[in-house]
Amino acid sequence: MATFFGEVVSAFSRAVEEDDEEELDEDEEDSQIRRELEEKRQVHLNWNPAVCDALKTGDKLTCSHFILAVGHNASRFLSVYVLASEKWDAVGRASVWNEKNRPGSGEQSCVFYRHRDEPSVLICQLTCYVAEDQQFQWAEKVLDCLEHRELHVAVLSDSSVADYKSAEYLGGNSAPFLRSLHTTTFNGPPVCPALEQPNILTGLPAAVLNHCQVHRIPAVVYQCFTDVIGTDSVSMETYKPALVNLGPSIKLDHCPSSDALQKIVRTRDPQSNLYI
Template identity: 70%
Template sequence: MATFFGEVLSVYSRAVEEDDEDLDENEEDEQIRRELEEKREVQLHWSPEISESLKSGNKLQCSDFVLAVGHNAARFLSVYVLSSVGWDAVGHASLWNERNQAGQTGVEAACVFYRQKDNPSVLICQVTCYIAEDQLFQWTEKVFDCVQHRQLNVTVLSDSSVADFKSADYLCCSSAPFLRSLHTAAFSAAPACRALEQPNIMTGLPAAVLNHCEVHRIAAVVYQCYSDVIGPDSVTMETFKPALTELGKSIQLDSSPSTDVLRKFVRNTNIQSNLYI
């Protein structure tokens, strides 16, 4: 190449090197993406007996699957159902995301599966950890892939803030806590409460489970409890009782749990003022 002063310079094209640099960056980005996906993968850990059965190609024979999402829903099952000695912990799910950091204590125990001793076809799952949007599908797929779908009934109990409830009737929200429901087309029983009014929607794990059940024609119903209390609350917990009425033959509710059991699972929230301490 000649310059303005007539000097001839030997030059080389940078096209190949730039392409190589872009290729290296793309490979590095792809590796980081793969490592992140592996880190965010949902892992199911079952008891040795169930693990061996699943490895043999068998699925959990389940007639009723009750899923509790949120602290009040999970504590409701702990107080009114799991407080009896008739349940065994048979597995748990572990996952990592921006809210469930690695090494955080109690993350694995925040998604636990229980099975009834006298009736192993009844399965309960309590979820109190955060499940990110990109993990909802794989959690649902992996869990339901372990459970037989024939004659399966799914009941989901879910927490929600009354501030998220949209209604033209403002007096409705003053009666919190209250239940609303959504169900799949395969669900033939009468729900225990009113249907969720438009334009309200369900999100998170309850929505993912309901969508999965609708696609696979599984009878499922979601009961969402709208409460004005942020922390665990005995009144909010008791609101879920009608939701399990239809399961009376499979799950026996403790109608009057002891004070010690309630005290164990209900945490008093101390409200501190910003002006006075």
């Protein structure tokens, strides 16, 4: 702008500079919030002292079979038909924080069990929600703790029959049923039909299978499609064929007691039913 004496000076706007400073402060604040949120959403593995000592020395856990159960039916199937033998010890937990899951809130959790007589057999029951940005991280952190040389991975996963796509009509008695998808290095006997196209795996089972495919780990996912909301004993039994050929250390209790089933299977609350 020009002064009365003809001198030309640059225009100065204090408002513009203040706005720039405010935007810079907001960017720094947003970055700090983003870093804190990313740190909070990290997957944390908490092993017992013996496992921690082994991992600290750089040794990975010797594991021949890693069985992961994702969902309430899959997890409770293992509780009733496998873990009830009392030959399993809890050796660790995974802590996952996200918008749907708060560690320490109720029964939702992720627990690792190891067989007393066969320490190379590891089971994980996962009933908590793992968000999309945490799934690859979960698979990488857990599987990197295990020795890959003799490792075989089996994933049991719950799914709604409404998510199943088929050209044929599914009758009322078709569900529950089992489908599988495996890596190219898996050569086990088929215990159920393969998952037909255009169906795809999603969520943590897909992340685990993808990790195993990249690292050439024999792995298979058994997906149970059910039409029952919540825990169901019939849906749980659908997983039986998936564990029959996993070796002598995985012994199924084919006839669990009715008390064990009643403790696991929840009774529906009539008060929560809109139509009653």
